[in-house]
Amino acid sequence: MADIQLExxxxxxxxxxxxxxxxxxxxxGEFVVLLGPSGCGKTTLLRSIAGLEQIDGGRIRIxxxxxxxxxxxxxxxxxVFQSYAVFPHMTVFENIAFGLRMGKTPKAExxxxxxxxxxxxxxxxxxxxxxxxxxxxxxQRIAVARAIVMEPQVLLMDEPLSNLDALLRLEMRAxxxxxxxxxxxxxxxxxxxQVEALSMGDRIAIMNAGRLIQVGAPLEVYDGPADRFxxxxxxxxxxxxxxxxxxxxxxxxxxxxxxxxxxxxxxxAGGLEALVGKEVVLGVRAENIEVVEASKADxxxxxxxxxxxxxxxxxxxxxDVDGQVLKATTRPDMMPKRDAxxxxxxxxxxxxxxxxxxGRALAAGx
Ligand code: ATP
Numbered sequence: 432m433a434d435i436q437l438e439x440x441x442x443x444x445x446x447x448x449x450x451x452x453x454x455x456x457x458x459x460g461e462f463v464v465l466l467g468p469s470g471c472g473k474t475t476l477l478r479s480i481a482g483l484e485q486i487d488g489g490r491i492r493i494x495x496x497x498x499x500x501x502x503x504x505x506x507x508x509x510x511v512f513q514s515y516a517v518f519p520h521m522t523v524f525e526n527i528a529f530g531l532r533m534g535k536t537p538k539a540e541x542x543x544x545x546x547x548x549x550x551x552x553x554x555x556x557x558x559x560x561x562x563x564x565x566x567x568x569x570x571q572r573i574a575v576a577r578a579i580v581m582e583p584q585v586l587l588m589d590e591p592l593s594n595l596d597a598l599l600r601l602e603m604r605a606x607x608x609x610x611x612x613x614x615x616x617x618x619x620x621x622x623x624x625q626v627e628a629l630s631m632g633d634r635i636a637i638m639n640a641g642r643l644i645q646v647g648a649p650l651e652v653y654d655g656p657a658d659r660f661x662x663x664x665x666x667x668x669x670x671x672x673x674x675x676x677x678x679x680x681x682x683x684x685x686x687x688x689x690x691x692x693x694x695x696x697x698x699x700a701g702g703l704e705a706l707v708g709k710e711v712v713l714g715v716r717a718e719n720i721e722v723v724e725a726s727k728a729d730x731x732x733x734x735x736x737x738x739x740x741x742x743x744x745x746x747x748x749x750x751d752v753d754g755q756v757l758k759a760t761t762r763p764d765m766m767p768k769r770d771a772x773x774x775x776x777x778x779x780x781x782x783x784x785x786x787x788x789x790g791r792a793l794a795a796g797x
Pocket of ligand 1: 444447448467469471473474475476
């Protein structure tokens, strides 16, 4: 078993709480992505798990064993960090094979596994070269190959694909995910790329200013962000936020969006009852807003198109909704004119209602 338990982990750099009271349980074989903006503490948390940072508070267990005070080499982990150090005096083959040879793996198996890892990372043709004869992106892949060839129980990775161009990165993330799934490694993977996080993680742990804000499966955090920060950080475009005022109408709750109209607030909107007449924040994803022609917009929210961006698979429409800006996606053939009045149908069940002061989601019945 190689589960990881973080219990109230805190790491200070003088006044900075780089990691602030983080508790997280990562299951055996699970792939957890640490996601967050630059400086939020992802790398520091990963380095703390690795033992490269001494933590100031809390405990860390790996495979049920307390490792809080153990040095990195005794924690039974493999790591790939942003500053991927490869041995300059060894060929690429020797670099990748190094760990296996140290472990006295039979020669034929060393060759087979090294070649397999190299093929997966598309660096087969580099096996005979020295690292100085490779590019930064290739060196990064050598470092990844060197770690995965060991089939580690626990693998810690910090932005391992950051130096690759967009296309290669796209291919690598799928292959890396497949391979690590096959090996069954427990993976903690740091990235600030939310698409990479959504596509690779079994669960995503989102951090901000040293704190863990939300942990959940990709769709859980995408559809149900715990707060405005998560909704705004995950998704492209980010979640829309509109100021809204809940009102009671014929026994139902509706939310008025200034003079643009109102949306029904049924389904998961229990917390709104208590906020009738006050201001709340309506969070909604671009794809959950349907743009309809003004002539069919009876009873719908009204908006005016500011920009229409054709993106091939869909169009992205930026709208003015009584002074508030909203982005909606439409089918490629639904191409509203610029500066046109349109109706907006918002799927009430897909709305996330947020407290305007704390930014946190209102739980149903709150
Ligand atoms: P990035 O995506 O930019 O790498 P990150 O989320 O990984 O960011 P960390 O590198 O963990 O963030 O840094 C968290 C905070 O701790 C930052 O405010 C950073 O300036 C600070 N910090 C990190 N390492 C040190 C250090 N060795 N000494 C002092 N402060 C540090």
